[in-house]
Structure formats: C-alpha cells, structure tokens
Amino acid sequence: MSAVSHRAGLEDFGRLLRAEWTKFRTVRGWVVAMAAAALVTVLLGLLSASGNHASCSSGPVEVACPPPLVGPDGEAVTDKFYFVHRPLAGDGTITVRLTSMTGQIRKPDVAAGVRNVVPGLVPWAKAGVMIKESTKQGSPYAAVMATGEHGVRMQHNFTHDVAGRPGGVSKQAPRWLRLTRSGDTLTGYESADGTNWTRIGTATLAGLPRTVQAGMFAASPGDLTVTQGDLGGSIAAVRFTEATGEFDQVKVEGNASGAWRDDDIGLDLAPDGSPHHPGRAGQSGGTFSVTGVGDIAPDMEGPTAERPLSSVLTGLILVIVVAVMFVTAEYRHGLIRTSLLAGPRRGRTLVAKALALGLVTFAAALPATTITFAIGGQILRANGNAILPVSLLTQARIVIGMAALLALAAVLALALGALLRRSVAAVITAIVAIVVPHVVATTSILPDSAARWLLRVTPAAGFAIQQSIPEYPHVLQHYAPTAGFYPLPPWAGLAVLAVYAALALGLAAFQLRRRDA
Incomplete structure (x- = not known):
C-alpha cells in the first residue's frame, strides 16, 4: 500500500469514527444511560462503603481497628x-x-x-x-x-x-x-x-x-x-x-x-x-x-483496596444495554443501510463503531472508578476498616483496568448485538457471558475448582484486573475467588476479555459482509 493510499485510508477511518461519535452523542437516551452507568457505579460504591463498619476490642472497650503493620516494601x-x-x-x-x-x-x-x-x-x-x-x-x-x-x-x-x-x-x-x-x-x-x-x-x-x-x-x-x-x-x-x-x-x-x-x-x-x-x-x-x-x-487478612468497586457490576449491566442498543437500534430503524452506504467497507465501519463506543465508555468509566476507589477507600477507613495497603502503581492499575474492563465489555456487547440483531437476546447473552460467571464464581455456590475454571475461560476473567493482593507461594492461604483471588494474573485476565471482544467483533464483521443489512 502506498503512503498516499494509507493516508487516505486513515482519513476515511477517522471520518467513520467521527460519524459514530456523532451518532452516539446526538441520541440523548444513550448519553443519559452511559452517564447513569457511571453515576450508579459511584453512588452504590460509596453507599456500600458507608454501610461497612468495623471495630476492634481493647479490653472491654471497642475501638477503631489499627492500621495494618507495614513492611519495608510497603505491603501489609x-x-x-x-x-x-x-x-x-x-x-x-x-x-x-x-x-x-x-x-x-x-x-x-x-x-x-x-x-x-x-x-x-x-x-x-x-x-x-x-x-x-x-x-x-x-x-x-x-x-x-x-x-x-x-x-x-x-x-x-x-x-x-x-x-x-x-x-x-x-x-x-x-x-x-x-x-x-x-x-x-x-x-x-x-x-x-x-x-x-x-x-x-x-x-x-x-x-x-x-x-x-x-x-x-x-x-x-x-x-x-x-x-x-x-x-x-x-x-x-x-x-x-x-x-x-x-x-x-x-x-x-x-x-x-x-x-x-x-x-x-x-x-x-x-x-x-x-x-x-x-x-x-x-x-x-x-x-x-x-x-x-x-x-x-x-498479611493477607482484611478488607482490600478494591472493595468499593463491587458496584461496577451494576454499572456494567447498564453499559451492556447501551452498547447493544448502539448497534441494534440501527437495524430496528433501518438506519444500518445508511451507515453502510457512508462506509461501504462494512468491517471497517463496524470497527469504527466499536472503537467509538469503547472510547466513550472508557471516558465515562475512568472518573467513576477513580472517585469510587478513592473516596470509597477513605470512607471505609473512616468507618474503622483497616484496608490492606497497596502501591500507587497497583492503585492506578485497578482504577484504569476496571475502566478498561467496562470498555472491553461494551465492545463485546456491541459485537453480540451485531451478530444477533436482537436487543434482548444480545443483552442477555452478554450478561450471561460476563456478569453471571463472576457472580457465580465469587459467591459460595461452586466448588473452588469450578469457580477458578469459570474465571479462566469466560470473559469474566477480566475482573482479575482488580485484584490488589497477589498470591505468595510461601504463604498458605485460601486462594479462591470467594476470598478475592483470581486464577489468572491481572493483565492476563483482562487479556482474556479482550480476546473475546476481538473474536466476537471479527465474527460480527465477517457476517456483516456476508449477509444483507
């Protein structure tokens, strides 16, 4: 490909990306729902932290729990x-x-x-x-x-x-x-x-x-x-x-x-x-x-820094609904033909739509995860909870990683919407693929081996990005999802979700090129 044609291709993709962004922001319901996902994440996270109190005994008197003992490298x-x-x-x-x-x-x-x-x-x-x-x-x-x-x-x-x-x-x-x-x-x-x-x-x-x-x-x-x-x-x-x-x-x-x-x-x-x-x-x-x-x-006993972010699950469901509607609404109203006329290369058009949605989701989610993590942690500490300390780098990974998880989940949900072309079916499929495995694996429902298996092979593996305390081979501990430990390293877990999103998007682009709009 010559430099001129490459530049023209980039300009064409940029035009498609701007068009998809314009579609999103001009539909008030989508904007409100995405904002609501961020707001729900914050409010539920802070509400949960506010209701979480802890105290320790000093003889017959109840006092605030002391902060964890910290070692030379900053860990509890x-x-x-x-x-x-x-x-x-x-x-x-x-x-x-x-x-x-x-x-x-x-x-x-x-x-x-x-x-x-x-x-x-x-x-x-x-x-x-x-x-x-x-x-x-x-x-x-x-x-x-x-x-x-x-x-x-x-x-x-x-x-x-x-x-x-x-x-x-x-x-x-x-x-x-x-x-x-x-x-x-x-x-x-x-x-x-x-x-x-x-x-x-x-x-x-x-x-x-x-x-x-x-x-x-x-x-x-x-x-x-x-x-x-x-x-x-x-x-x-x-x-x-x-x-x-x-x-x-x-x-x-x-x-x-x-x-x-x-x-x-x-x-x-x-x-x-x-x-x-x-x-x-x-x-x-x-x-x-x-x-x-x-x-x-x-020390691996005690509340972890990511606890306030349990509210992300609720925000995630709203993100899934918005992502599915972003593509199925075009099929329902017949606007997909107009989109494909503006971008005849159907795969590229779908990728532009996915990228626009992913960027919008990340931009909305990052402030929400940052506020929930920071203020929720302060509330927990003020309520007497001795939060296990983690490094600034780990804190940044959790906050940015959870925003990335929401963005990747949005792309996966959009791809499912393009594949199924039915809003309800796509929303249910996305929730079953992402949310349900995490809920089932982290509650006392399944044996540990089955829970670990779910969090290795399903898109819910992405939730590993929030684990703040690593597993130590020389420490005997109940390393199970119910205790907050995921079977994959943080970035590896997020990569599993990214692979699912990429495969689903590729399959959706393939089918879009083969069948009528």
Missing part, C-alpha cells in the same frame, strides 16, 4: 515469632546446627470443651537463623530456615523467598544453617555436615544500621483447612499451631556483645491482659530450644 505484613538474639555490630556471621523440628496443631475439638491437639508441623512452620534490623515489628530482616514441608529456604523482608535443598530435619539428618552480613548484603548458606556449604541466596537490605540483632527464631502459621459448604462452596478455617526448633553448635562471628535475649515478637494479649499463645525458649549448655507461633510473611 504479619511479624510474629519467638526470637533468641544478641546484638551484632558491623559485619559478621551466625551459624547453627538445627537438630530437631517439632510442633503441635490444634484440630477440631472431639467434644464440647475437649481440646484436640496433635503433634505435627504445618507446611510453612519455620525455625532457623535471622539477622533483623531491630526487634520492632515490620523492620527489615533476612533469615535462613528449615520448614515443615518445603525444605530449607532463605527469606527476607516478608515477600521474598528462595528455595534451598528439600527435605526435613532430624537428629540423624540435621541441617546446618548460616547467615553472613557484609554491609547491607546478607547471604544465606546451608550444609549437611558443617564443612561443605551451599549458597542459597543473597538479600540486600538497604540502610541497615551498624548494630543489628542476630539469633535463632521459630514461627508457625495457623493450620488451614478448607471444607465443602452446604451450598457447594468452600469454608476455610485456621487453627492454632506452634513449632519448636532445637539448635546447637551456635556460633556468632564478628563483634557480638551481650547475653542472649528472648523476645516474643508480636505477642498477642487476651482481653484480661495475659499473653495469648506465647512462645518460649530454653537453654542448656550450648543447646537452645525455641518455640514460636505466628508467621513472618505478607
């Missing part, structure tokens, strides 16, 4: 473990031999008031060595540890995890663990015999002070069980666990001073002020026993 974290440590000034190394790792798990009571505690370790129970900026919760750290079922790991700053060798710990097969500090760089090692060492990984903790805390720790997240609900969905429950690590051959090299100190980091208190599930430690000669509960990991 949980930092609860038992720590036996001493100060380390400047560079140095801590080396231990872990000879045993045991634990307890509380299972459902066998009878009313009869506790059922069994021996065992949950998969991500942890015991090992740690260098931490301070004993303050949320402060930077790096750790080398053995786990219940995932072998040796090196983790740092809550979200980072590197696998070492698999396998467990026993007196016959102990694990030697080592963590070395050189400036802001910490390097983890493991060994089977204390002589031949294997490097696991390296972490850079920028801004570490000269004096840090080095020592041994133990932690054990709750035991997660997922059972089938009466209605077909799933019910997740988490119960108390603890882990105990037995250490010997403890050696700290470098400028380490002072006696070993025990700290129950993040210890919870019962309403009467007594310790709730405290950890403990003991020392006999050169052998240390450390027992801990809790976890050192991202």
Whole structure:
C-alpha cells in the first residue's frame, strides 16, 4: 500500500469514527444511560462503603481497628515469632546446627470443651537463623530456615523467598544453617555436615544500621483447612499451631556483645491482659530450644483496596444495554443501510463503531472508578476498616483496568448485538457471558475448582484486573475467588476479555459482509 493510499485510508477511518461519535452523542437516551452507568457505579460504591463498619476490642472497650503493620516494601505484613538474639555490630556471621523440628496443631475439638491437639508441623512452620534490623515489628530482616514441608529456604523482608535443598530435619539428618552480613548484603548458606556449604541466596537490605540483632527464631502459621459448604462452596478455617526448633553448635562471628535475649515478637494479649499463645525458649549448655507461633510473611487478612468497586457490576449491566442498543437500534430503524452506504467497507465501519463506543465508555468509566476507589477507600477507613495497603502503581492499575474492563465489555456487547440483531437476546447473552460467571464464581455456590475454571475461560476473567493482593507461594492461604483471588494474573485476565471482544467483533464483521443489512 502506498503512503498516499494509507493516508487516505486513515482519513476515511477517522471520518467513520467521527460519524459514530456523532451518532452516539446526538441520541440523548444513550448519553443519559452511559452517564447513569457511571453515576450508579459511584453512588452504590460509596453507599456500600458507608454501610461497612468495623471495630476492634481493647479490653472491654471497642475501638477503631489499627492500621495494618507495614513492611519495608510497603505491603501489609504479619511479624510474629519467638526470637533468641544478641546484638551484632558491623559485619559478621551466625551459624547453627538445627537438630530437631517439632510442633503441635490444634484440630477440631472431639467434644464440647475437649481440646484436640496433635503433634505435627504445618507446611510453612519455620525455625532457623535471622539477622533483623531491630526487634520492632515490620523492620527489615533476612533469615535462613528449615520448614515443615518445603525444605530449607532463605527469606527476607516478608515477600521474598528462595528455595534451598528439600527435605526435613532430624537428629540423624540435621541441617546446618548460616547467615553472613557484609554491609547491607546478607547471604544465606546451608550444609549437611558443617564443612561443605551451599549458597542459597543473597538479600540486600538497604540502610541497615551498624548494630543489628542476630539469633535463632521459630514461627508457625495457623493450620488451614478448607471444607465443602452446604451450598457447594468452600469454608476455610485456621487453627492454632506452634513449632519448636532445637539448635546447637551456635556460633556468632564478628563483634557480638551481650547475653542472649528472648523476645516474643508480636505477642498477642487476651482481653484480661495475659499473653495469648506465647512462645518460649530454653537453654542448656550450648543447646537452645525455641518455640514460636505466628508467621513472618505478607498479611493477607482484611478488607482490600478494591472493595468499593463491587458496584461496577451494576454499572456494567447498564453499559451492556447501551452498547447493544448502539448497534441494534440501527437495524430496528433501518438506519444500518445508511451507515453502510457512508462506509461501504462494512468491517471497517463496524470497527469504527466499536472503537467509538469503547472510547466513550472508557471516558465515562475512568472518573467513576477513580472517585469510587478513592473516596470509597477513605470512607471505609473512616468507618474503622483497616484496608490492606497497596502501591500507587497497583492503585492506578485497578482504577484504569476496571475502566478498561467496562470498555472491553461494551465492545463485546456491541459485537453480540451485531451478530444477533436482537436487543434482548444480545443483552442477555452478554450478561450471561460476563456478569453471571463472576457472580457465580465469587459467591459460595461452586466448588473452588469450578469457580477458578469459570474465571479462566469466560470473559469474566477480566475482573482479575482488580485484584490488589497477589498470591505468595510461601504463604498458605485460601486462594479462591470467594476470598478475592483470581486464577489468572491481572493483565492476563483482562487479556482474556479482550480476546473475546476481538473474536466476537471479527465474527460480527465477517457476517456483516456476508449477509444483507
């Protein structure tokens, strides 16, 4: 194609695009309905946030829930473990031999008031060595540890995890663990015999002070069980666990001073002020026993930032109606012939119509999602809800992505309208394809596997764009749609919706060229 013909083609497409925009804005009902979709999204989102209150107890008094603990990278974290440590000034190394790792798990009571505690370790129970900026919760750290079922790991700053060798710990097969500090760089090692060492990984903790805390720790997240609900969905429950690590051959090299100190980091208190599930430690000669509960990991419990945007579903239905009417009205009134006379290349005409509608929808939706997300979040926080924090980049992705979801859904609905040429049939088909799978998958109706399948293969996959908290492989969690977790990454989910819209539009253009208007 020559440059002249290419330019002429672009000018022709621009003319078609302007014509479709003119059609849309001159029909008052379409403009009002699109504005209503944006307004409904905002009003329902803010109304929902206004009715969502939360409080926490401080003894006998109800108070606003404290904000989530935030780690070095800005994520909400949980930092609860038992720590036996001493100060380390400047560079140095801590080396231990872990000879045993045991634990307890509380299972459902066998009878009313009869506790059922069994021996065992949950998969991500942890015991090992740690260098931490301070004993303050949320402060930077790096750790080398053995786990219940995932072998040796090196983790740092809550979200980072590197696998070492698999396998467990026993007196016959102990694990030697080592963590070395050189400036802001910490390097983890493991060994089977204390002589031949294997490097696991390296972490850079920028801004570490000269004096840090080095020592041994133990932690054990709750035991997660997922059972089938009466209605077909799933019910997740988490119960108390603890882990105990037995250490010997403890050696700290470098400028380490002072006696070993025990700290129950993040210890919870019962309403009467007594310790709730405290950890403990003991020392006999050169052998240390450390027992801990809790976890050192991202915190995934609590209301998420995208909660106010649940109102998008209602706005989406209005967008679908407008999108279908934008094309079927021309068939109903016989105006499609005029449109095709103005643009004889039928496929190009349909693409121009879809692009115009998509741009209009995005322009109306973006302010609505921005206002709902921002003000709805402020209302939730003012009502005592401790919203899990997310980065500005994630916030922008959610707001822009949900507006893009509405635009792509509009294009898909328009394509269905062009294919079916019947308003009611096209609206129902679009709602069944986009809205219904999401509602069914995110309520306790289907088993988790079926819900995940729906959100992989239907246009409803696009709702993954709003997920603010990612899945972490080293955190045991109920990663199910009912808990706000989608089976596809955010942009991949939106891409599934985009593919459906493109395929439907291509099929509609193909049929439009083949059959009479």
